Amino acid sequence: xxxxxxxxxxxxxxxxxxxxxxxxxxxxxxxxxxxxxxxxxxxxxxxxxxxxxxxxxxxxxxxxxxxxxxxxxxxxxxxxxxxxxxxxxxxxxxxxxxxxxxxxxxxxxxxxxxxxxxxxxxxxx
Numbered sequence: 001x002x003x004x005x006x007x008x009x010x011x012x013x014x015x016x017x018x019x020x021x022x023x024x025x026x027x028x029x030x031x032x033x034x035x036x037x038x039x040x041x042x043x044x045x046x047x048x049x050x051x052x053x054x055x056x057x058x059x060x061x062x063x064x065x066x067x068x069x070x071x072x073x074x075x076x077x078x079x080x081x082x083x084x085x086x087x088x089x090x091x092x093x094x095x096x097x098x099x100x101x102x103x104x105x106x107x108x109x110x111x112x113x114x115x116x117x118x119x120x121x122x123x124x125x
Contacts, residue, residue, distance in 0.1 A: 032057040034065065034122075051083070052105070052123040059115035060086070062108030063122060071101040077125055082107055085120025089113070094123075 033055045040048030052067070054060060063086075069075055080094035086107055093106040105123050109115065 032060075047078075050125045051121050052125070053083075053119060053121050054085070055119045057119070058117050060117070061113075061115040062106070064104075064106040067103040067105070067125065069101045069103070071098050077101075077103055079125070080105060081124050083121030083123055086116055086122060087113065 035053050035055055037051045037053065038048060039051060040046065042048050050067075052065075054063065069077065071077075077096045077098065080096060080103060082090060082092040087109060089110060091106075091108045091110065093104075095104040097103070103125060107122055
């Protein structure tokens with residue numbers, strides 16, 4: 001599923017220039033969406049985390065998305081990990097391009113596993 005869907009666009013979601021420290025849902029209705037939560041102190045020079053959460057999904061087997069940031073103005077991405085919500089036995093791919101400021105993330109459950117339902121953390125940067 002990751003390879004078949006990689007670099008395909010299924011919709012565009014825009015984030016504002018400011019983030020809240022709690023979960024920010026991009027979901028304006030009861031449709032599946034992604035959102036983020038900033039964890040930690042975001043003062044200059046401080047390390048913090050961005051948790052990516054899915055919201056209101058049904059039978060999610062895999063997901064791929066890109067996060068875009070300004071690598072020279074705002075932050076430096078250090079590492080990416082998968083969240084526990086999709087399970088511990090998943091296929092996880094992440095690529096941090098520090099030159100362009102693009103983080104590509106792909107997560108898929110394995111064959112024989114069903115999809116997950118509800119809401120939860122899918123990745124942490």
